[in-house]
Amino acid sequence: MAIREIITLGHPTLRQKARKVTKFGPELQQLVDDMIETMRTAPGVGLAAPQVNVAERVIVVELPADEEENTPAELYTFVNPEIVKASRDKEEDLEGCLSIPGYLGDVERHVEVIIRGQDVHGKPQRIKAYDYLARILQHEIDHLDGVLFIDRVSDPSKIRPITAEETAGATGEVAEAVALMPK
Numbered sequence: 001m002a003i004r005e006i007i008t009l010g011h012p013t014l015r016q017k018a019r020k021v022t023k024f025g026p027e028l029q030q031l032v033d034d035m036i037e038t039m040r041t042a043p044g045v046g047l048a049a050p051q052v053n054v055a056e057r058v059i060v061v062e063l064p065a066d067e068e069e070n071t072p073a074e075l076y077t078f079v080n081p082e083i084v085k086a087s088r089d090k091e092e093d094l095e096g097c098l099s100i101p102g103y104l105g106d107v108e109r110h111v112e113v114i115i116r117g118q119d120v121h122g123k124p125q126r127i128k129a130y131d132y133l134a135r136i137l138q139h140e141i142d143h144l145d146g147v148l149f150i151d152r153v154s155d156p157s158k159i160r161p162i163t164a165e166e167t168a169g170a171t172g173e174v175a176e177a178v179a180l181m182p183k
């Protein structure tokens, strides 16, 4: 595994529509392994292949373990993911992005989504996701179409620099959003 460089706003790959993956093999496995290591090192809760300058439809998401709830970390890898169903219900919450370091914004997302795609071996998989996981999946799938969270805010005043306090480790929703940002 290797840590790859995360490209930032202004890099053209972030704005490209990523290609569908048709070849499943060692190269794809390597990309996924590298993306997981890169996401964990950042640290972040999600990463899309275009963020490591690979314009292919691959995302990884990891929900951190919750010690209070005694739940382990949950890792998801999706190749060619698609949103097949989205709830009418939407919710606005803070988001950050490893490719837009230092900024947060309030973004409206579907509360519940059904995602269909493949795993790293090409096997079909499908999940129903709620709340925070649904939010991260929508954020990462947007990356595959060249869409960033700053395009989704209802007005630009909702984008703001991250505060020192938040960086130092705030709690709750903000901390979760901060988990998307580099330290």
Ligand code: ZN
Binding pocket: 096, 097, 098, 099, 139, 143
């Ligand atoms: Zn992002």
